[in-house]
Amino acid sequence: MKRFLSYSCAFIFTLFTSHAYGSKSHTIGQKGKIFNQEGNKVTEIKIKKGESITFVNDDNTPHNVFSMTKDHKFNLKIQQPNSKSSQTFDKPGEAIVRCAIHPKMKLKVIVE
Amino acid sequence: MLMKMVGLMILTLASIASNVAEAQASSEALAETYKSDFQRPKGPVPGLDEENPRKQSVIKLGYMLFFDPRISSSGSLSCASCHNPALGWEDGLALGHGHGMKKLPRHTPTILNLGYSEAEAFFWDGRAESLEAQALGPIEAAGEMNMPLDQMVRTLESIKGYDVLFKQAFGDGKVTKEQVGKALADYQRTIVSKDAPFDLWLKGDKNAIGESAKRGFVLFNEKANCAVCHSGWRFTDDGFHNIGIGDDDVGRAKVLDFEILRHAFKTPTLRNIDLRAPYFHDGSAATLEDVIELYDKGGNKDSPSLSSEVRQLNLTGREKKDLVNFLKTLTSKDNGIVIPTLPKK
Ligand SMILES: [Cu+2]
Numbered sequence: 001m002k003r004f005l006s007y008s009c010a011f012i013f014t015l016f017t018s019h020a021y022g023s024k025s026h027t028i029g030q031k032g033k034i035f036n037q038e039g040n041k042v043t044e045i046k047i048k049k050g051e052s053i054t055f056v057n058d059d060n061t062p063h064n065v066f067s068m069t070k071d072h073k074f075n076l077k078i079q080q081p082n083s084k085s086s087q088t089f090d091k092p093g094e095a096i097v098r099c100a101i102h103p104k105m106k107l108k109v110i111v112e
Numbered sequence: 113m114l115m116k117m118v119g120l121m122i123l124t125l126a127s128i129a130s131n132v133a134e135a136q137a138s139s140e141a142l143a144e145t146y147k148s149d150f151q152r153p154k155g156p157v158p159g160l161d162e163e164n165p166r167k168q169s170v171i172k173l174g175y176m177l178f179f180d181p182r183i184s185s186s187g188s189l190s191c192a193s194c195h196n197p198a199l200g201w202e203d204g205l206a207l208g209h210g211h212g213m214k215k216l217p218r219h220t221p222t223i224l225n226l227g228y229s230e231a232e233a234f235f236w237d238g239r240a241e242s243l244e245a246q247a248l249g250p251i252e253a254a255g256e257m258n259m260p261l262d263q264m265v266r267t268l269e270s271i272k273g274y275d276v277l278f279k280q281a282f283g284d285g286k287v288t289k290e291q292v293g294k295a296l297a298d299y300q301r302t303i304v305s306k307d308a309p310f311d312l313w314l315k316g317d318k319n320a321i322g323e324s325a326k327r328g329f330v331l332f333n334e335k336a337n338c339a340v341c342h343s344g345w346r347f348t349d350d351g352f353h354n355i356g357i358g359d360d361d362v363g364r365a366k367v368l369d370f371e372i373l374r375h376a377f378k379t380p381t382l383r384n385i386d387l388r389a390p391y392f393h394d395g396s397a398a399t400l401e402d403v404i405e406l407y408d409k410g411g412n413k414d415s416p417s418l419s420s421e422v423r424q425l426n427l428t429g430r431e432k433k434d435l436v437n438f439l440k441t442l443t444s445k446d447n448g449i450v451i452p453t454l455p456k457k
Pocket residue numbers: 033062063064099100101102105
């Protein structure tokens with residue numbers, strides 16, 4: 001019974017989060033001055049309009065995530081180690097996201 | 113009584129010796145944990161790895177252009193005048209001289225190992241996105257080679273010997289500024305430092321570097337906090353930081369106007385650093401000892417944009433020496449660069 005309950009909970013959860021106009025949050029880490037998901041380097045991520053990305057600084061040094069792409073401009077300012085900040089992407093298109101301190105940290109966000 | 117004293121002395125000596133040995137062993141063990149952060153990548157330089165039979169011809173053309181002063185308006189300055197292979201690809205001056213012997217506003221950086229940079233940010237302030245884009249800058253700059261690019265193209269067209277080089281590299285015999293940029297960029301990608309004593313030590317040669325340098329390596333990663341910015345095998349994060357030098361140059365903030373980037377400059381590689389004095393974007397540190405002094409103080413000047421990674425270190429005299437000795441192990445004996453015989457008119 002317990003098991004059934006947790007399965008159905010999980011099912012309902014996915015039902016809500018996989019909605020077309022997303023409200024889902026994606027998580028991107030920044031360890032070793034590399035944008036990553038679960039430890040794997042990412043250079044590109046596809047999300048849905050309205051979804052957000054949480055940038056977690058799991059590194060040992062500050063980062064500063066921002067984008068200067070038209071229609072997607074934002075600046076999360078200095079993020080100390082162990083802090084996180086989210087950014088919602090409201091407009092479809094492509095945004096180039098970088099760290100202002102370490103420009104080799106570059107992520108293309110494709111908003112569908 | 114005498115026997116007792118001698119015995120005590122022997123005991124004390126033995127314990128000192130074993131303490132020294134222990135300290136050495138523990139510093140070796142610490143060093144081991146950091147070694148993997150500084151391994152060279154395997155395989156060819158990025159950008160030179162594509163299957164392209166013309167690549168060698170493009171590189172050869174770039175090699176000629178790099179050493180050719182005829183692409184400057186005075187006919188006397190080549191890239192190599194300032195990026196001199198005999199001086200670690202720098203000019204040995206605090207501030208170099210451009211066209212008409214005018215002083216340049218910034219110190220000449222090395223061009224060593226730039227092919228490995230993924231930051232898409234060249235120059236001290238990162239204003240050029242690629243080596244291709246970068247290369248045309250100094251040719252055109254009034255303060256440097258002062259050569260309008262269309263005039264450069266005409267000059268190169270007038271030198272018969274270049275005809276065949278451009279043809280081999282790019283197919284047609286036409287000269288364009290884009291081709292010049294490409295050739296100079298690819299030639300610069302080939303400029304890579306070879307194994308230094310530090311690399312031999314990483315590979316297992318225990319005697320490749322001295323004990324002081326080994327202690328310096330641990331300090332570099334721990335107490336002195338250098339590796340947070342000078343990371344990876346080139347010892348740079350290709351990032352931008354204000355380390356508190358304290359001059360008026362706003363650096364990176366001119367390109368990207370963020371408060372934290374005021375007076376921030378690109379972290380230079382530390383490869384062959386011993387050959388590249390003086391140091392910093394303004395050439396203000398004459399020696400490696402001077403560089404260490406600045407970091408030990410936590411910078412010359414505090415400001416809101418000073419990196420939080422730069423702070424007073426309280427290094428002892430011995431620790432400062434250890435750091436310098438470590439930095440000196442990053443110099444490789446790169447084979448002598450042959451100066452080319454340039455194409456004739
Ligand atoms: Cu960063």
